Amino acid sequence: MGDDENEAGRRLGGAYLKRLRMLGTNLVAVSAAGPGLVRLRTVDPSEVAKALADSLSGGPPIATLPVDPIERGRAIGTLQPDQPVVEADAAVVVATSGSTGAPKGVVLSRAAIRASVQATHSRLGGVGDWVLALPTYYIAGLMVLARACLGSTRAVPVGSDLGHLQEAVGTLSERRYISLVPAQLDRALCRDDVTKALASFSAVLVGGGPTDVGLVERARAARIKVVTTYGMSETCGGCIYDGEPLPGVVVDLADDDRILIRSNTLFAGYRLRPDLTAQAVLDGRFRTQDRGTWDAGRLVVLGRTDDIVITGGHKVDLADVEQSVQRWAADHGARGAVLGVADQVWGTTIIAVSDRPGSLADLQAVVRESLPTYAMPRELMHLDPLPLLANGKPDRIAIRSMIMNMRAQREATA
Numbered sequence: 001m002g003d004d005e006n007e008a009g010r011r012l013g014g015a016y017l018k019r020l021r022m023l024g025t026n027l028v029a030v031s032a033a034g035p036g037l038v039r040l041r042t043v044d045p046s047e048v049a050k051a052l053a054d055s056l057s058g059g060p061p062i063a064t065l066p067v068d069p070i071e072r073g074r075a076i077g078t079l080q081p082d083q084p085v086v087e088a089d090a091a092v093v094v095a096t097s098g099s100t101g102a103p104k105g106v107v108l109s110r111a112a113i114r115a116s117v118q119a120t121h122s123r124l125g126g127v128g129d130w131v132l133a134l135p136t137y138y139i140a141g142l143m144v145l146a147r148a149c150l151g152s153t154r155a156v157p158v159g160s161d162l163g164h165l166q167e168a169v170g171t172l173s174e175r176r177y178i179s180l181v182p183a184q185l186d187r188a189l190c191r192d193d194v195t196k197a198l199a200s201f202s203a204v205l206v207g208g209g210p211t212d213v214g215l216v217e218r219a220r221a222a223r224i225k226v227v228t229t230y231g232m233s234e235t236c237g238g239c240i241y242d243g244e245p246l247p248g249v250v251v252d253l254a255d256d257d258r259i260l261i262r263s264n265t266l267f268a269g270y271r272l273r274p275d276l277t278a279q280a281v282l283d284g285r286f287r288t289q290d291r292g293t294w295d296a297g298r299l300v301v302l303g304r305t306d307d308i309v310i311t312g313g314h315k316v317d318l319a320d321v322e323q324s325v326q327r328w329a330a331d332h333g334a335r336g337a338v339l340g341v342a343d344q345v346w347g348t349t350i351i352a353v354s355d356r357p358g359s360l361a362d363l364q365a366v367v368r369e370s371l372p373t374y375a376m377p378r379e380l381m382h383l384d385p386l387p388l389l390a391n392g393k394p395d396r397i398a399i400r401s402m403i404m405n406m407r408a409q410r411e412a413t414a
Contacts, residue, residue: 039084040060041059041081042065044067045135052091052146064094064142065137074103079095085107094233104273105272108268112265117147122247128173129153130155131155140237143236153173181207185204189222195224212326234288249265267286290302309340312374314374314375324371328362334356336353383399
């Protein structure tokens with residue numbers, strides 16, 4: 001990066017970088033595996049841009065560690081930096097969020113990252129400057145840096161709240177991009193200055209979780225060029241834009257509607273877990289955990305394969321219920337999520353959670369507008385704050401644990 005860009009990064013992200021410096025040391029892992037084996041270099045978020053450029057040029061594979069001490073400890077446990085990297089051409093190892101299961105280390109090759117970057121620029125209409133508003137230890141933030149690096153453009157950091165976005169816009173080229181999660185876009189639309197700044201971007205990528213149609217419509221009404229994306233760490237991030245696969249990406253649906261992806265952007269394997277890799281990739285196709293359908297040639301993601309539950313003898317798609325719950329929550333200035341909990345009577349009890357108190361009857365009325373009565377949540381629990389991962393997704397493991405503890409305490413005092 002040039003002097004001007006470095007100055008912009010210091011000016012816009014100074015507080016963030018200061019915090020990183022206060023937290024300590026350069027985290028370069030030294031493998032105990034011995035000479036001749038490829039070592040994994042763990043780096044601080046403030047170092048990742050330079051380290052990624054070095055890795056993509058043939059340097060050692062890297063893994064970015066979170067700032068939060070608890071998250072960092074979990075990531076180190078997942079990544080095991082003292083063990084060698086055995087996958088050929090490895091550039092990056094990304095620890096998955098673990099929002100619904102045990103986190104895994106996803107190994108990405110240089111070839112896959114380059115293919116993803118090329119496909120993205122082809123779909124968007126060319127290279128441009130990027131704004132970094134997402135953590136670089138998750139795939140969406142990392143790929144922002146990769147696109148800027150391989151496109152020889154800039155990646156200007158701003159806070160996740162987009163507070164400095166308007167200031168950043170003045171340093172960018174006319175062709176500019178930003179990648180957000182739905183929660184960021186939703187909050188941005190509440191601020192006129194941020195909304196105006198987003199409207200100046202050539203494309204605003206939104207992914208990392210389900211994006212409500214109403215949110216997209218609100219953004220586009222504000223002249224923001226929203227591009228919804230679907231993908232995961234195993235596909236180098238978004239590989240399907242607005243329902244259409246990127247160049248080089250082939251999508252099939254299994255008999256159970258599971259989404260299968262064949263692409264040159266696929267990961268090289270799960271770190272130190274060849275057994276999981278063999279389960280996830282069959283005949284060159286990655287078996288996602290999501291269900292989908294085709295609508296006028298566009299892929300519509302229906303929800304996760306484990307979102308289907310049986311309650312009272314009826315089959316219910318929790319993804320459909322959660323859409324209604326999130327709509328209800330948004331009307332109350334809140335966030336919401338839905339989980340199914342095993343129940344001896346019902347088979348599964350559907351529970352809604354929100355970070356603001358509310359009326360279960362009101363929530364059920366909203367759900368009944370689009371779903372059968374048997375799909376209504378039977379309980380509404382208040383969790384403030386609602387546990388979220390750094391990428392904005394609900395931390396479903398933490399939510400489930402809290403729900404089970406609250407129910408156990410309630411039963412114990414009944």
